[in-house]
Amino acid sequence: MPQRTLWMHGVNMHVEYPSRLTSVRATGPFVRIEGARGQNTWLHFPLPTPAVVDGVKMRVEGAIVSFRTRDHATVHEVIIYDGESRIAEHMDLDLRGDHLEHRFDVPGNPEIHRGINVTLGVRFDDAAPDVRSMQIEVIGVGLEYSGG
Numbered sequence: 001m002p003q004r005t006l007w008m009h010g011v012n013m014h015v016e017y018p019s020r021l022t023s024v025r026a027t028g029p030f031v032r033i034e035g036a037r038g039q040n041t042w043l044h045f046p047l048p049t050p051a052v053v054d055g056v057k058m059r060v061e062g063a064i065v066s067f068r069t070r071d072h073a074t075v076h077e078v079i080i081y082d083g084e085s086r087i088a089e090h091m092d093l094d095l096r097g098d099h100l101e102h103r104f105d106v107p108g109n110p111e112i113h114r115g116i117n118v119t120l121g122v123r124f125d126d127a128a129p130d131v132r133s134m135q136i137e138v139i140g141v142g143l144e145y146s147g148g
Contacts, residue, residue, distance in 0.1 A: 003061060003146045008047050010067075010138035016042040022131055035073055035124030035134040042077075043120040045141040051112045056147040060087065060106045063118045064142035068098045070135045072128035077121030078104045083114025100139070109146075116143055 011026035018024065020039035025032045033043070050058050063080055075095040080088040088106040095102065118141045124134040 003144055004050075005064070005142050005144050006047060006050070007140050007142045008045055009140050010045075012045065013138060014044040014046070016044065022134075030137040030139045032135055032137045033122075034131045035122065035128075035136070037124060037128050037134070038126040040076075040121065040123040043122060043138065045118045045120075045138075047116045047118065047141065047143045049112055049116045049143065050145065051114075053147060058112045058145045058147055059109045060112055060116065061109055061144040061146055062103050062105045063088075063116075064101055064103050064144065065118065065120065066100050066102070066139040066141070067120075068100070068137050068139075069096050070133045071096065072125040072133040073136045074123050074125075075099070075120050075136070076123050077119070079119040079121070080104065080106055081117040081119065082110065082112060085113075103144075112145065118143075 010031040013031050020041045023034040076093050078090040128134045
């Protein structure tokens with residue numbers, strides 16, 4: 001069965017610790033967050049997930065994240081959950097700048113069971129000169145999946 005991709009716009013994001021951010025703004029093209037110096041949090045993107053299509057169980061192939069950061073903000077983790085099970089983790093990253101189609105594998109391509117949540121761990125530098133330098137814009141998060 002051919003691979004499929006489902007996208008969710010960034011404005012659907014949920015923030016784990018909102019008090020660690022100075023601003024969250026949903027706009028037409030993306031969601032923009034501004035962090036607080038030295039803080040971190042997790043951004044959650046719960047994807048509508050097709051577990052079974054025409055009687056065929058679907059499998060997760062990977063996730064695609066479209067985002068950009070300013071100089072003093074970084075995406076340092078990408079964790080993928082199926083329900084409460086962690087099915088992929090990409091840790092110790094230091095992703096800064098434009099990452100408009102960054103793909104993250106899910107090892108073993110497991111069957112989808114309970115719904116996929118893509119979580120971005122974000123961090124803001126202690127020595128950031130201003131709030132603008134700690135911005136992250138998330139355009140969208142995609143799920144690559146296939147049947148069989």
